[in-house]
Amino acid sequence: MPKVLIIACGSYADNQFGCPGDWKCLTGAVEKRGPFANYDDDVKVIGFLKCKCPGRSLIGNIKATKAKVDFDVIHISNCMAKAEPTCKNHDLEKLPAQIEEAIGVKVVVGTHDFG
Numbered sequence: 001m002p003k004v005l006i007i008a009c010g011s012y013a014d015n016q017f018g019c020p021g022d023w024k025c026l027t028g029a030v031e032k033r034g035p036f037a038n039y040d041d042d043v044k045v046i047g048f049l050k051c052k053c054p055g056r057s058l059i060g061n062i063k064a065t066k067a068k069v070d071f072d073v074i075h076i077s078n079c080m081a082k083a084e085p086t087c088k089n090h091d092l093e094k095l096p097a098q099i100e101e102a103i104g105v106k107v108v109v110g111t112h113d114f115g
Contacts, residue, residue, distance in 0.1 A: 005073075
């Protein structure tokens with residue numbers, strides 16, 4: 001059973017800009033929708049970490065989480081990866097590789113296939 005940490009955009013999640021909060025991400029994981037459909041086993045979400053502007057502490061916060069809670073993979077939420085306008089604080093094309101290098105776990109972009 002893969003243990004997943006979901007990373008979301010704090011601005012979108014807290015202010016509901018085009019996202020009603022975390023229910024889409026969590027439902028996607030439970031129902032194995034979107035990128036979660038690629039797992040053979042059920043998915044266990046162990047945390048939901050919000051990136052806060054300007055995002056400087058994101059990788060440090062992921063490291064702190066990893067030190068306390070074991071997880072196998074990180075999913076970058078749709079509200080972070082597909083937001084319009086795009087995030088002004090992260091280069092989202094480079095961010096997955098930066099996280100993988102710093103944390104040592106696989107990063108998947110996306111959390112659900114809801115509209």
